[in-house]
Each structure stands twice: as structure tokens, then as C-alpha cells.
Amino acid sequence: MEDMPESSLVGEVEVEVEIKAPAEKFYEMYTGKAHHVAEATPQNVQACDLHDGDWGTLDSVIVWNYVHDGQEKVAKERIELVEPEKKLVKFRVIEGDLMDDFKSLLITIQVSPEQGGLGSVVKLHFDYEKIHENVVHPETLLPFFVQMIKEIDQHLMSEE
Template identity: 45%
Template sequence: MSLVGKSEIDVEIKAPAAEFHEVISGRPHHISNVSPAHIQSCEIHEGEWGKPGSVIFWNYTHDGVPETAKEIIEAIDNEKNSTTFKVIEGHLLEKYKNFHIVVQATPKGEGSLVHWTFTYEKLHENIPQPQGIVQLALGMTKDIDAHLTEQKA
């Protein structure tokens, strides 16, 4: 059995792709205001908001448990509305040797399609797929969408 895995989820939203991407890539510290059940805080530890190479620290709730993650922003592609994160510290690395997250928003009709990709390597074969993190991303995406579309109503 392979220890390397990939989980993906697509979420249709009403908000424009570029606006969703701007929150994820440039203003992640605002997510705790719009999705407090999922994200309690996001702080910058190195670099600048919205810049590749920056290190951000998250306090979040995963499967009902408060957890933390430190991530480096590996890439931001504003043309493709895509942001790539690599987890460098935190609870996820207790189960996974490495963990990457790619978030891409693509225009679709009057809204967008947000595609989350989680790639990881488990520390051993008894580690489950990260379904709790996938559900966290789903909830957070819906909260951000509600916030962005409520502002226009």
C-alpha cells in the first residue's frame, strides 16, 4: 500500500474567482472573521501577506479539536487564481511526512468552482486519508463565499 496520497474536493460558489483567490492568497488573516467555527486565527510569521515565501501560522478546528499549522506560501498564480501552501509545522505533521495544499478558483457561470487539492505522504499505512481537513476546507469555502456574496447583496 502506498503511503503517498491525494484528496480533492470541488466547491461551487457564487463569488467571483478572483475575489475568492484574493482572500485565500492575500488576506487569509481575515478568514477567522468570516469562518470562526473553522479558523480561529491566522498570523504572519515571516514575509508579507500575499507573497510567495511568506510563512503563516493558523489556529483552526479540525474534527472538533483545536489544532495549529505553520505553512509557507510556495506559489501564487493570480492569472489562474491559484495558491500553493506547504505545511512546515503543526498537528498534520504528526501523521504525515509532508502535506501540500493547492487552492484554485475558476470562473464558472455567474460564480466559480473552487478546487482544493491535498497531497501528502503518511508516516505509516494506518494513517487515514485527511477527510477532516477536506471537510474543513469545504466549510471554510462556503463561509468565505457567503461573506463575499453578502457584501454585494
């Protein structure tokens, strides 16, 4: 964040969600099997399509069709970082409805095994820059993602 201008246009928000699924399974859902997210949380995500590259690889481009605040939306994202050993992936939104409000939006997802080996913790982090002062901060995206994370967790646990 050092190279971004300091202003109320730039910010970050994050949330942590405890899940029952193993960290590896959840991480794999967002990297190698992102196209299965729509099966796990169909009221939030209608489709996830690979536009360029390979699932879960650097510089791959993924298009998400989703519903947020009751409205159908689209987001095109490029994978900027994949660190399987840390179960960390970063997606940069490069096109779509979110770009109406943000100059930049970087979504980081990291999954860590829970201490004691039961379940995991999903950390979701947004770094963003709004296009102008009147744009609301992306806090409304947090409950949306928390619901998705919980439904993906239920889906993964029902597979066992």
C-alpha cells in the same frame, strides 16, 4: 509526484466547490487577505497570522489556529506557489498538528470563474505522504475545507 515513492503512504485527494463569489475575490481572500478568513468562518478558524514575509507572496509563512474534529489545532504553512493569472496558490504545511501524521502535505487552491460568468469553482487538492500505514488518509479535511469555502463565499457575498 514522480519523485515520491509509490506506496499507500503517498496519495492525493481533491474536491471542487461551486460558489457564488467572483473568482478574484475568493482568490484574494486566501492570498492577500488570509487574516480575514477567521472573520468569515470563526467556528473553523480562530486566527491566521503572518509569521514571515508579506501576505500572498512566495515563501511567506502563515500560522493558522483552527478547530478540526472538535479539537483546537495549529498549522504553519509556507506559500510555495502564487499564480495570480491562474488564481492558484499552494501552501506547504511545515509545522503543526498535521505533521504528527504526515511527512509532507501540500495544499493547492485554485479558483476558476464558472462558465457563463455566474460564480466560480474552487478546486482544493491535497498531495500528501503519511508517516506510517496506520495514519488515516486526509479525507476528513475535505468536509472541513468545504464548510470553510462555503462560509467564506457567504461572507464575500454579504460584503456586496
